[in-house]
Every structure is written in structure tokens, then in C-alpha cells.
Amino acid sequence: MNKLVSSLEEAVRLSGLKDGMTISFHHHLRNGDHVLNLVLDAIAQMGIKDLTINASSIFDVHMPLLDHIKNGVVTGLETAYIGAKIGRELSRGLLPRPIVFRTHGGRPSDIISGRSRIDVAFLAAPTADDHGNFTGKAGKSACGSLGYAFADAEHAGKTVVITDNLVPYPLAGASIRETCVDYVVQVDSIGDPAGIVSGTTQITRSPVRLQIADTAVACIEASGLLEDGFAFQTGAGGISLAVAKGLKDKMLARGVVGSYCMGGITSYIVDMLQAGCFRALVDCQCFDLTAVESIRTDPRHWEVSAAQYASPTAKSCLVDGLDVVVLGATEMDFDFNVNVHTDSKGNIMGGSGGHSDAAAGAKMTMIVAPLLRNRIPLIMPRVTCITTPGNTVDVLVTQYGVAVNPARADLRSRFEAAGLPVKDIRALYQTAIALTGEPTYPQRREGKVLAQVFYRDGSLIDTLYCVE
């Protein structure tokens, strides 16, 4: 059946979208996404108001969203991540209702269970046919995996596919199938390729950060987990990429063949696959063009849904099989709680993404971060926001030493036996304070609630308050 409609407005009209409903978006086009802005402009023109946006992530390219909040088109926002620039604006409390933060695993869990209802999903599709089969692996706006779009496509009341590369039916090898698609819309451009591969996908050149990465690799080797079948996730931060590079050399030297590697997939991870370090890459999100090319051409590089990646209510998921995950932190406290939601002033500048999902699943969760950044100590008595609870975080690696969660005496003794610089987390805090001076931390805020932060199991883990 040909589902092509003439315009976005027509698709919105046919979808039956009304005031007060919830619409959804995936974030695979990252900071190059045009679709969220295009759809909101069309909806605003049509006079529909009071909508909730459920987007897997919000990036700074979505700044026009602020106008649609001010004019009442959008009154609610549910997401797993918000970019720093738009986050700072939202932190002043523009939305009448608190922002709802979920994790990358909690979001599909809630959508599939029906706890989080999506009325209309607007799905950016780098290549689609007129029945609604679509993929992210080809087209001028190719983004690779469409992992975060699966739950939306399959469980939304209505699904609108938006493409700038319409191909004749049938599209072979489609990721998401016509069975769940209602309408297809063709537009000039769904995204800017330069922004699709935005972000911190370059390896660090800082000597301090490279030293942290070296220590992290030594910790992984000392952990006893680096054996055949090793399953690994790393982020796309500069230190994490350096860890991947160091780990690759270590695995090749020792002849270790891992089972799978996942996370935001970058050229460094593709290199590891091609060098034989892993049997498979499982990919919910590509971060660069090398990753896009790899998922398109290499059958060992699989696309997985966010639910298979990390849903706590799926019958099984990939984070649960992880041996090691390497993650970043904005703040970390004496109880090993990690904040990646806010800066020290309480402004939103991120979100869990899959941080707390991977931390919960992995046998060893490692945080890699400099002990201080522009005078701000990483460690503090109590984080500004709990993104990831300390009972799922095992190791902190800094340039001044390695702190091990007291619950992991096993790891601590392995690290000490390997001659690694193990320190108490409070001692690392004192080292930082000796360099920076004692900070005067702002009082825990009160007043208007800015955001509710939900842990992956749906429990409220923290509450953020508006920043003046």
C-alpha cells in the first residue's frame, strides 16, 4: 500500500494529532537533525497546543523548540539526554511541567509496557520506500543504526516516516518495516550530515587524559575479566576512545577474542572488530561515518533496538552480559554516585543516555575522568544529581590514582597485586581540594521542580530544581 502523503501537515492531520497528546522522535541524526524542528513548525502552524515531546535525546540543534515552548505548542518533555546549550535555557524553568528523564533502557521499557504512551511517532528515515520500510544505513543523511526508533515505531498510536531519500518499493534490508507505519512523507532534507557525526568522537591528545586511559586499560587487564568471550562497552568521550585503542593492543598481544562490543560505535570500535578483537559489534547508535559504513557492509556489525540494548523489562538484554563498561562523569561523590545530568550550578547539560543501564549490567563499571576540570573537582561529598547510583559503580580512574568501591574488595586486591595506584576516594578528594581550594557548594535547591530523573526501573532517583 502506498502511504505517501503530500506534506507534513497532511500527515499530522491524518494522524489525528490533538491538543494534549504525546509525539515522539529518535535522535539518530544527533546535532544534524532537521526533523524535530520541521515537525514542530508544521504543528505550530496548524494551531495544535499543549503537546508532550518524548524524544530519545534533545540536541542543541533543537533550540527552536524553546519558541514552541514559549508559544504553548509544547508543554512537556520526556527524554534521556539534553544538550548543554538548550539545557541551560530549559533549566530556567520554561516548561510548565517538569521534564521527565529516563534512561536509554528505561525509555523503551516504558513505551513497550504501555506506561509511556506515544500518540504519534515522527521518525526520521535516511532511506525509505512508500510503504514505510526504512533504514538508516543508506541515503545522503545516513546515520547507521536506528536502534532508538524501534519501540516508537512499533508502539506509537500512529507512525509517520519522514525521509529525504525515497526509493522504489520494496526497500531490501529495511530496519523498521511497513507493518508498523501509517504515513510516509518526503522532505528536502532530514538532516545535516556534518551534524549527524557531531560530538566527542576524536581521541584525546591531552597527556593527562592519555595517562588516565593507560591506567584504565591496566585496570581491565588486572580485573581478570579480559578473557575470550569478553564483552565490552565504551562511550565516545576522548578518554574512552583512548581506552578502546589501548585495549585493542592489549587484546591482540594476548590473543583474546571478545564476544561483543557496543556503545556509541566509532571508527576505533570498528578497528577492533576488523582486527579480530570481537566477534560482533552490537550497535544502537553510530557516531561517525566509519561506523555507518561498517554497519551497512559488515554482517558482524549488528543493529539492535534500544530494548535489546538495555531494557530492564526485556526477557534479556545486552547490558546484562557486559564484562566491562567505561563511562565518563561530570561529578562523583564519596558513595560512588555519578552525575552526568547537570553542571555544578544545576544546569542541565546531559542525561543518562545508557550510562546507568550499562553500569547496572556490567561486571565492572569504570568511570574515567580527570580529577579536576577548570578548577572544579570531580569528586564532591554529594553529587548535584544522581544519574547512576553508586552501588552500580565499581572503579574510578583519575590521573592521581584509582578508587575502588568498598563493596568490591575483590577488585581492590587484584589492582593492588598488579601494582596499580589504589587510593581511597576521600583521599583523591583531598588531593583535588589541595589544588583547587575548598569549594563553596551551592545549597541543594528548592522551589519549582525542573525535572524528575527516573532510574531504569522506573523509580524516581532524583529531582532537579529550576536555576535562576
Place this chain on the structure above:
Amino acid sequence: MWKGMNHMNLTRAAGAGTDKSGDVLVWAEPGGSPVQIEVESSVADLFGGAILAAVQETAAACGVTAGRIRIQDKGALDYVIRARVETALRRSGGEA
């Protein structure tokens, strides 16, 4: 701390430092007494008091009792702030 002089008169506008992260940009110029200090910092919430004290103490140690000092800080550590302020004051005082 440089200890070459008990009293220093600021005679011209001079600067030191950079506007890069982890550094501080300092401007010093002649002005009235007592010294007028303006601090702008990315970490004012956490370290505002310590930064102001570092500037005041450095000015006093250099023997500067009149003039205007402005700083734009992007998270410089205490010793960096003191060194940059001293350099700006010495340039302003005709030393360098």
C-alpha cells in the same frame, strides 16, 4: 612571590594571561585608592571568595595601593591567578 619593591604605582594599562579554559585574563591600570577589583569567573559560585582574596593579596604583596584590576577567569588554579595578577601589575607598573 616577587619581592623587589615595597610600593608600586600603576602607570599604564597592561594585561597578562589568556582567555583559555583553566587560565585567567588580567587587566591592570592606574586608578584611585583603594584598589578597585572586578572579578568575572566561570567558577564564581564555587570559588568567588577565594579568587577575590587571591587578587587582593597579590596586589597588597606587590605594594599596589591604587588602581584598577579586572580579571576574567575560566577556572584557573590559585597559583595561576596570583602569577597572572603579579605579571599584569608589574607590566602596569613599568617593570616589564
